[in-house]
Amino acid sequence: MQVLLSIAFDPELDSEPAERLVRQLRAEISELDVESVGPTLAGTAPDGAKGTDAVALGAVVVALSASGGVFTSLIETLREWLSRHSARHRISLTIDGDTIELDRASAAERRELIDAYVRRHTGE
Template sequence: MKTGVSRLTLDLAGASDADAEELQSLGGQLRRALLELDVEDVQFARSAAAAPEGAKPGEAIAAGVLVVTAAPLLVRQVLQLVDTWLRHRPLRSVTVEIDGDTIELGHASAEDQRRLIDAFRGHRPGARPADTHRPDPGRCRSRHPHPARRGE
């Protein structure tokens, strides 16, 4: 994996009567929505299970599992998009895994989901809190002098 890139695995959990074909269709819808963000890539995950006997050789696609590759600054947007997208779909939840950490997005209130996403992002290395903003450049202090001022 490239440095400075996050890899997220999204596992869609359907309703009790959802089949693999429905999960694959919903995964395709989510994939198209995610590609509208400035993410690097979104692919269906490969299944670790053995192919059924008589099936053609090759890797099977895991139904309803996507792998998203994105810059770390886009992780919050990916989580928010998944949360919003999930509210209008017949799914129980979407489990998101990043570097061994997981979060399950479900049908909690929008405020509870926002807090959950903030807490999840806040404990990850390099994550910035949601309310962090850039300081006024006129008030910003740097340990390194401005290049134009070095000769002063």
């Protein structure tokens, strides 16, 4: 399974701190039992991306292994990362054309949306 992560940073954030945040997130994701994590390939830019820099900076592809809890672990990692760095950042996850956006929703609203999304893609 491949998951496309699109990070929309706070518009007031400069590119250097944004790059650092992407590197931190990729490092956290790589610690999970994922097959790979890396930037998107040319031509796979998320809808609404503005220019090459935005695509290169805030789009990450994660290939998940077949083991059961990896997807749930990825979601939890993203949730924690947003909690620490949220400001006005958003993360969109896309699997097979199904997209969910994580942003400034309340913790309860976010949990409910994420739980429903996880159930759709894990059969739980």
